[in-house]
Amino acid sequence: MRSCVEPQIEGDxxxxxxxxxxxxxxxxxxxxxxxxxxIQVTSGGHKSFxxxxxxxxxxxxxxxxxxxxxxxxxxxxxSSVIPGFGEKELIIKSRSLELLNDVLVKVxxxxxxxxxxxxxxxxxxxxxFLVYNNSQVTIATKTFLRYEQLKVLLDSIRKFYSTxxxxxxxxxxxPEHITGENxxxxxxxxAQGWFAGxxxxxxxxxxxxxxxxxxxxxxxxxxxxxKLVEVMEAVPxxxxxxxxxxxxxxYFSLIYEEGEETExxxxxxxxxxxxxxxxxxxQCFLASGVVNFFLARTDAVQRVGFDPKLQRIAxxxxxxxxxxxxxxxxxxDVSIDHQHVARSARYRKFRNPxxxxxxxxxxxxxxxxxxxxxxxx
Numbered sequence: 001m002r003s004c005v006e007p008q009i010e011g012d013x014x015x016x017x018x019x020x021x022x023x024x025x026x027x028x029x030x031x032x033x034x035x036x037x038x039i040q041v042t043s044g045g046h047k048s049f050x051x052x053x054x055x056x057x058x059x060x061x062x063x064x065x066x067x068x069x070x071x072x073x074x075x076x077x078x079s080s081v082i083p084g085f086g087e088k089e090l091i092i093k094s095r096s097l098e099l100l101n102d103v104l105v106k107v108x109x110x111x112x113x114x115x116x117x118x119x120x121x122x123x124x125x126x127x128x129f130l131v132y133n134n135s136q137v138t139i140a141t142k143t144f145l146r147y148e149q150l151k152v153l154l155d156s157i158r159k160f161y162s163t164x165x166x167x168x169x170x171x172x173x174x175p176e177h178i179t180g181e182n183x184x185x186x187x188x189x190x191a192q193g194w195f196a197g198x199x200x201x202x203x204x205x206x207x208x209x210x211x212x213x214x215x216x217x218x219x220x221x222x223x224x225x226x227k228l229v230e231v232m233e234a235v236p237x238x239x240x241x242x243x244x245x246x247x248x249x250x251y252f253s254l255i256y257e258e259g260e261e262t263e264x265x266x267x268x269x270x271x272x273x274x275x276x277x278x279x280x281x282x283q284c285f286l287a288s289g290v291v292n293f294f295l296a297r298t299d300a301v302q303r304v305g306f307d308p309k310l311q312r313i314a315x316x317x318x319x320x321x322x323x324x325x326x327x328x329x330x331x332x333d334v335s336i337d338h339q340h341v342a343r344s345a346r347y348r349k350f351r352n353p354x355x356x357x358x359x360x361x362x363x364x365x366x367x368x369x370x371x372x373x374x375x376x377x
Contacts, residue, residue, distance in 0.1 A: 076113070076114040077112070077276075135207065136209055137164060138165045138209075138210045138211070140166075140169075140211070141166070141212070141215050141217075142168070142197030142200075142215065144191070144347075145172060146215050146347065148341070149215055150168070150216075152216075154183065156218045157219050159219065160219050163181070165183075165184065166184070167210075168186065169201040170186065170197075173191070175187045193310065195307055199305060202298070202301055205298045205302075209229065209232065209298060210298050211294070211295050211296075217336050217338060218338065222334065223337075224333075224334050225295065227333065228295040228331065238278070238297070238327050238329055239297045239301070239326040240301070240328045241295050242291050243294065243334035244291065244335040245335065246335070249330060249335075250271075251272065251274055251285075251291070251330040253270045253273035253287055253289075254269055254270075254319065255267070255268040259372055263372045264369075264370040266374070266375065267365075267371055269288075269320075270377050271377065273287070274286065283332050284332075285330055286329050287328050287330050289315075289320075303325065305321070309364060311357075313358065314361070321369075
């Protein structure tokens with residue numbers, strides 16, 4: 001509850017013009033705390049009184065601002081019951097402080113802005129000038145039993161970006177030599193797996209951003225890396241921005257429901273569930289995970305990493321590990337094509353997961369992330 005009061009005198013105490021805030025039942029002023037036996041609060045033109053001496057503790061932050069130690073966190077885009085908190089338009093009157101507090105306990109607040117690190121956030125716009133060049137971005141991919149598709153991908157990259165650096169992680173059984181200007185080819189032990197290859201490729205990136213692509217993708221006129229860079233530069237809080245693959249803008253949201261300490265909580269993955277749009281870019285929306293075609297902030301992804309225990313079936317798991325650490329968005333105006341090539345029997349043997357692979361992935365989720373259930377929808 002927030003309102004501004006005019007200067008007035010109550011007994012021996014003179015009030016300065018200030019806004020009073022209600023935070024879980026504690027009153028304090030914007031300028032400095034004053035201990036008084038009689039506090040007057042105005043909300044929506046009405047007055048209420050608390051005849052009680054209040055004392056508030058402030059924590060010292062690394063900025064000129066101060067904040068109260070007591071508080072309550074509202075989960076993003078959800079309704080939460082907040083003891084003693086309401087909006088300034090809310091007017092509640094009672095002669096009994098006990099009854100008033102009982103009503104305030106049942107007041108809920110709905111957050112309307114999503115952010116990974118806060119319960120509630122106000123975003124601001126900014127003006128900037130963007131200069132894009134190849135030195136900002138490295139293209140990274142992993143290849144396995146698909147050299148023909150990889151060569152087609154590299155040719156398509158050079159058609160639109162002639163000098164951009166490309167990193168290839170390779171865990172083939174019989175490695176072939178990949179040549180070309182500004183191409184770094186890293187040979188791994190055979191069949192190390194999907195996430196191990198991703199880790200190797202990303203570990204060698206030295207640019208601010210990297211663009212992840214599969215080895216059977218195909219660059220087209222709509223594969224505009226600079227558009228993704230523009231969004232990332234305009235909204236520096238973003239860590240990952242995905243596009244679409246063959247006009248399929250796949251994305252999903254992750255919702256964690258906290259459970260008992262002994263058994264863990266539940267994680268829900270909802271496909272095609274997006275949050276609100278990115279400020280200034282209506283074609284982009286916040287999400288929890290995106291398709292295998294994305295631009296990412298290198299240092300942010302290196303901090304999260306890709307779990308090398310996941311060898312065959314893994315994609316959402318990276319974003320699950322990054323939940324709360326990576327701010328993700330999806331933009332529908334940047335796309336890449338997908339090559340139409342029949343998969344060989346040898347490739348399908350490794351591509352299609354076995355039953356024990358799926359069971360191991362669930363066990364890893366439950367123990368590493370302390371979950372009791374995972375639901376997909």
